[in-house]
Amino acid sequence: EAQVTQNPRYLITVTGKKLTVTCSQNMNHEYMSWYRQDPGLGLRQIYYSMNVEVTDKGDVPEGYKVSRKEKRNFPLILESPSPNQTSLYFCASSSHGGGRQPQHFGDGTRLSIL
Amino acid sequence: GQSLEQPSEVTAVEGAIVQINCTYQTSGFYGLSWYQQHDGGAPTFLSYNALDGLEETGRFSSFLSRSDSYGYLLLQELQMKDSASYFCAVPSGGYNKLIFGAGTRLAVHP
Numbered sequence: 001e002a003q004v005t006q007n008p009r010y011l012i013t014v015t016g017k018k019l020t021v022t023c024s025q026n027m028n029h030e031y032m033s034w035y036r037q038d039p040g041l042g043l044r045q046i047y048y049s050m051n052v053e054v055t056d057k058g059d060v061p062e063g064y065k066v067s068r069k070e071k072r073n074f075p076l077i078l079e080s081p082s083p084n085q086t087s088l089y090f091c092a093s094s095s096h097g098g099g100r101q102p103q104h105f106g107d108g109t110r111l112s113i114l
Numbered sequence: 115g116q117s118l119e120q121p122s123e124v125t126a127v128e129g130a131i132v133q134i135n136c137t138y139q140t141s142g143f144y145g146l147s148w149y150q151q152h153d154g155g156a157p158t159f160l161s162y163n164a165l166d167g168l169e170e171t172g173r174f175s176s177f178l179s180r181s182d183s184y185g186y187l188l189l190q191e192l193q194m195k196d197s198a199s200y201f202c203a204v205p206s207g208g209y210n211k212l213i214f215g216a217g218t219r220l221a222v223h224p
Contacts, residue, residue, distance in 0.1 A: 040122075040216060042215055043214040044213075046212075048212070092157075097147050097205070097212075098144055098145070098209045098210060099144060100144070100145055102159030102162075103149075103157075103212075104159075105156035105157050106154075107160070
């Protein structure tokens with residue numbers, strides 16, 4: 001089954017404790033992206049990747065890091081999480097960028113930073 | 115700046131037709147996408163328009179006017195299951211960078 005898998009689905013943690021949210025896709029997609037979703041603000045892109053070792057900033061990259069060492073994986077790293085990073089996070093992938101190809105979203109990760 | 119505007123809420127009754135508008139302001143335009151998201155779920159792709167005109171996919175259609183920087187999603191024969199949030203999205207600031215509107219929450223009533 002074609003899917004994007006995120007882990008964990010839920011996480012409550014404390015300020016400053018490094019965390020990683022994993023994302024994996026099994027569709028051999030080149031393009032992967034991370035979004036955060038906050039009430040009234042829609043989806044805001046954090047980082048995206050056009051292919052292995054090629055990443056770039058989205059609209060809200062501050063406080064986040066990503067890496068793309070393998071085509072299937074695109075982890076999101078919060079080096080020193082803060083309460084304003086409490087949000088619902090989605091990973092997505094598509095065959096190519098540009099919006100033409102459907103983005104397939106993971107089920108989301110709800111992060112609470114205390 | 116680069117932005118997308120869509121109404122925050124729309125209400126309609128079962129069987130009716132509803133139109134959700136989206137106006138965009140971007141530097142360079144490639145196409146307009148629409149996504150649906152049910153409460154507690156992930157967004158799912160509905161449509162993409164790169165050229166002017168209407169694209170129909172079953173009960174859903176999407177329209178684009180590049181000269182007006184405007185598009186809309188048309189939902190016909192509304193069903194209760196269409197109650198969801200709908201987002202428009204465009205590449206902005208580069209072909210691969212995507213921005214989404216804040217979303218339109220559609221409530222379908224019996």
